Amino acid sequence: MTAYRYVRTGRLQATSVNGNWQIDRQSLLALAGKSGPIRKSRSTKGRSRAVEAKGLERRLIEGDAEGAFGVCEAALVSWARPADLYTEMLVPALRSIGDRWAVGELTVADEHRASAVAIRVVGRLSPKFVRRGRRRGSVVVGAPSGELHAVPVALVADLLRGAGLEVVDLGANTPAQAFVDAALKSDRLRAIAMGSTIRGNDVAIRDCVTELHDAVPGIPVLVGGAGVPTEKVSRRLGADVWSGPDGRTAVDLIIAASSNASAREGDD
Numbered sequence: 490m491t492a493y494r495y496v497r498t499g500r501l502q503a504t505s506v507n508g509n510w511q512i513d514r515q516s517l518l519a520l521a522g523k524s525g526p527i528r529k530s531r532s533t534k535g536r537s538r539a540v541e542a543k544g545l546e547r548r549l550i551e552g553d554a555e556g557a558f559g560v561c562e563a564a565l566v567s568w569a570r571p572a573d574l575y576t577e578m579l580v581p582a583l584r585s586i587g588d589r590w591a592v593g594e595l596t597v598a599d600e601h602r603a604s605a606v607a608i609r610v611v612g613r614l615s616p617k618f619v620r621r622g623r624r625r626g627s628v629v630v631g632a633p634s635g636e637l638h639a640v641p642v643a644l645v646a647d648l649l650r651g652a653g654l655e656v657v658d659l660g661a662n663t664p665a666q667a668f669v670d671a672a673l674k675s676d677r678l679r680a681i682a683m684g685s686t687i688r689g690n691d692v693a694i695r696d697c698v699t700e701l702h703d704a705v706p707g708i709p710v711l712v713g714g715a716g717v718p719t720e721k722v723s724r725r726l727g728a729d730v731w732s733g734p735d736g737r738t739a740v741d742l743i744i745a746a747s748s749n750a751s752a753r754e755g756d757d
Contacts (some may be wrong), residue, residue, distance in 0.1 A: 490613045524705055539581075550603050554606045558610050576736060579610070580736055583603070587600070611647070622653070624657070626656050628649055630657055632661040636684070637662055642660055645736050669700050669704040678705065682715075698727040711729065712726055717731065
């Protein structure tokens with residue numbers, strides 16, 4: 490049971506074959522060879538976290554929700570803050586899965602199964618991002634019509650909650666009118682963020698940005714994600730700010746935009 494627990498929490502690398510776990514020999518030898526506390530260098534820590542991310546990736550692909558959450562729990566105990574789980578483990582794992590699907594190494598079923606497990610893991614981790622105290626204002630986040638990936642939106646929403654913002658998470662495939670309705674109903678609205686992971690959805694993004702500018706003038710609209718690869722593209726779509734290709738950059742820029750809006754409100 491000890492070995493099984495180590496596998497489930499990522500301390501031992503293993504592969505599930507016909508319902509049985511086959512432990513990687515080098516991983517077992519490395520664990521058995523440890524004696525006493527070890528001070529890790531930065532490079533060793535980086536490699537260790539990369540290994541944990543790969544372990545999480547395997548469990549996502551296998552559809553092992555409990556194992557995936559176990560890896561996250563182990564990281565929380567040993568080194569990670571909730572935000573680190575997203576930016577240093579879950580995002581790299583999902584990006585790798587997407588890349589492997591794109592080159593035909595994984596099937597559509599593999600990718601969908603991994604996404605389903607990721608959503609369940611995020612749902613269990615989400616309460617860890619709740620912060621007490623007064624909110625810094627609200628932000629609306631979502632993905633436009635035609636964008637079916639909800640996990641990136643959920644990750645960004647949690648990271649923003651952890652930063653003290655009230656978040657209205659609209660999820661994936663959100664019509665422009667739904668963005669407008671949510672923006673109009675949001676108290677102390679600071680920014681609107683739209684993410685896209687797929688190319689070729691420019692018309693839907695541009696239409697949504699235009700409607701938001703008309704409905705809530707003065708509120709910055711940020712656009713980014715893998716489907717909007719450069720600032721030049723985001724400007725062509727009408728966005729006020731390019732939120733970058735990754736979640737960490739998006740969160741930093743959304744917080745900056747919301748802080749600027751809050752400062753202007755104070756001046757008024």
